Amino acid sequence: MNPLAYMPDVFARGMPQGLLAALWLPHGASSFSPQVQFLWDLFFGIAVFFTVLITVLTLYFAIHYRRRPGRREPDPAPNHNMPLEITWTVIPLIIVMVIFALGFKYYMNMNTPPAGAYNIAVHAQKWSWTFVYPNGAVTNKLYLPLNKPVKLSMTSRDVLHGFWIPQLSIQKDVVPGRVITLWVKPTRAGRYMLQCAEYCGSGHSSMLAPVIVEPALEFNKSVAAAADIWRHNGKPVPMAEVGEKLYVTFGCEGCHSVNGSKGEGPTWKNLAGSKVTLADGQVVTADYAYLKQAILYPGRKMVAGYPNIMPSHYSDLAGAAHPKERKLNALIWYINTLSNRSGKATRPPVPNKPAK
């Protein structure tokens, strides 16, 4: 997706218009926004007041007291004045302490998610966002329910990223190796833009994701449609793409990288078709049968150098409930697309087409 092709309608009407309005924040759309807007107006007002005061005084003094014929010497004036100096120390101190206190108070609200919030998992990677909903739906657009608190649990698969939605007044860095939580209650339906705010490399400025805030009814429909992993926007998708979604929802990504980097488990890059040395010294080829067994019975054939920590997803993938093993085949197809040694022996018995 070319992110720039997507033009959120917030920019058509939510953006401040005109010269004066240009100094305001974007039209807020979450429960934090009025608080942030209030503080911004207050602090910005204070900043403007002092900027104007100091600028005017500076320019007035420079012009009024400039040396000119008839004014060669300065007027007598004291070198210091203790009451005045105390005054201009104490007043700024009081002002900044008020600013601190207000900023702190509202910030703590932002950091305390209410109980019973709707949970969405956010995964950041170079250079895209993935969102996982409680029903298993995986999307690249962020759907949010209107007027309902949402807790976002965010992880990064590689480097630092920044989760930043200006209109919702939320920002937090996503740190690899940690789960970062954030919460938000959207109060205005609309389409916004999530922009990566923490520099993450070549595609940093392309790491955008549409944000869609919808009333509960539509939101539920959107998430239910997205939960149908076999379809994307109503159209059936190839097996490998389904496998990629499952890679996220089953949590495979936590240990198995797809880019060759080392994890708790072996990388999936160029895995299919490769020679694998097992813990007992045996060397096997990672073909379809091996991959299937490794997924369904993780502890049976341990790869040398890796601990036996992988959970089994047998009941999600195989057995009586899954006679066609469609999800298993989707996963193995995904592993095949990551390998340059993929061949007939490593592929599932069904083609990489939309599953029936």
Added chain:
Amino acid sequence: MASATAAPHVHAPTDSPGNYLTDKRGIASWLFTLDHKRLGVMYLIVGMLAFFVGGMLAEVIRTQLLVPQGLIFNGQTPQAAYAAYKHYNQVFTLHGIIMVFMVLIPVIPGALGNFTVPLLLGAKDVAFPRLNLLSFWLYVFGTVLAIISTLLGAVDTGWTFYTPFSIQTETYVVVMVLGLFLIGFSSILTGLNFIVSIHKLRRPGMSWFRLPLFLWATYATSIIQVAATPVIGVTLVLLALERIMHIGIFNPALGGNPLLFQDFFWFYSHPAVYIMILPAMGIISEIVPVFSRKHIFGYEAIALSSLAIALIGFLVWGHHMYVNGQSAELDAIFSFLTFLVAVPSAIKVFNWLGTMYKGAIVLHTPMLYAISFLILFTIGGLTGVILGALATNVVLHDTYFVVGHFHYVMFGGTIIAFLGGLHYWWPKMFGRMYNETLARIACILLFIGVNVTFFPQLIVGAEGMPRRYAHYLPVYQPYMVASSIGAYIQLAAFLLMAGYLIHSLARGKKAPVNPWGGGSLEWTTSSPPPEDNFQVAPEIGDHYDPYDYHHLVYDANVGGYVHVDSPGHDAPVYVVGSIPRPVAG
């Protein structure tokens, strides 16, 4: 009080005074010089070359951002676009590294500090001249390593080198950080030299509270340089070890903590902001009273607020990390301390205004820069207050608002003050005057350019545009274009400045001893000074006060200010500061 009828006495000795620029000849006499003034000039040359390169990179950045899809670096497919954006990322990274580590941090202490500190103290040189030479060459070698790194594969990490990206990128991070490591050593040694010089080389009678305020600022800066720079040195070495040996301190894949890097980095790099701004404030504290012809207001408050800023400045690094994953409690503590450090800066601004009040203000170029500084630094400081508050930081962090804010402080503060100091001490450094009219035009043009460049960045940041974007949403374009126009105005101002300064070196009018009527010791020796600074060691009288201008009157024959006897006081002419402080102040 000087009376108009008092006979003017030319203060400088009249026999051939010597000239540090020309008394020794040959390239080796420069490269291995132990003369602080020559080292200051060499720092100035290298610093200005770096500033030119960093500035041209800024022009590339602003040209790229003229159109939403990127004018220079772009591509039709994502792969082509990403490959192109990588070059943009290298450009803004180098802009940041050059401007921070090779210009902002070393240029005021290195160029103006080296030149003036011994002169202001009344000393022959700094305490350790050989260390000073080593310091300069470490700066040069560090810069050479940075150039080598750039030729091999320019780093694309941002000047902040945040992990784990800086561990993973395939650019030459290790070579670059070793270069910065050397520059860090240069900074430490310079700071050490100045601390010892200010302690040990003050002329008899020059008590602490008679020091010109630039020395107080330099002293506070030097404390930070000596105490904080080792931390960045260690951090950069750890980063290099992480890349080479995978020691697992910052890399989360190896159990390391990427936020630890940010803590280490900002533990230096926030105080480093004060390494950049404190000497700038020191320059303003020299210029404002001289050109107001009036004693500085609140000397003690300005002197001590420099120390306060230096000390509190060590405790606020976490305000760079509010949304980066540190705990909310830490955020609160850092926010509180951040607001404390804002107050001494505000005090200084009020003191400068108090100095101008009822003065007889001469609007020569250095004073125009000081006035620019007051306005631009105020904007930079107050936008910083908005960023320091937690709740508003959340909607401004890592946006162009931050970029606009720190350019107002770093450019509108440090660079503007540096240029003010350069124009102030230029006649002393090179013995030549520059074209005053052109210099004023360049200063005003630059003031306009800075505002046109950075004010739109504040707006577009408040509207949500993140920083370090190679391309952007079309809605932000008007502000981006305005900002770029400002950058071109700045370029015009700098070209004009380079023109009249080079002209001044070749053809400028000969500078008098004291063109501006300054009261500190450098204005008592010839322009340029002899190698040993003073033909006769200056003696500090009982009533010496660097901000007392009553014994200085303008002499049109000399083209500068001369020292006069104060009637009714028995004061020898050739002893500096022999005139009692007038009762009126």
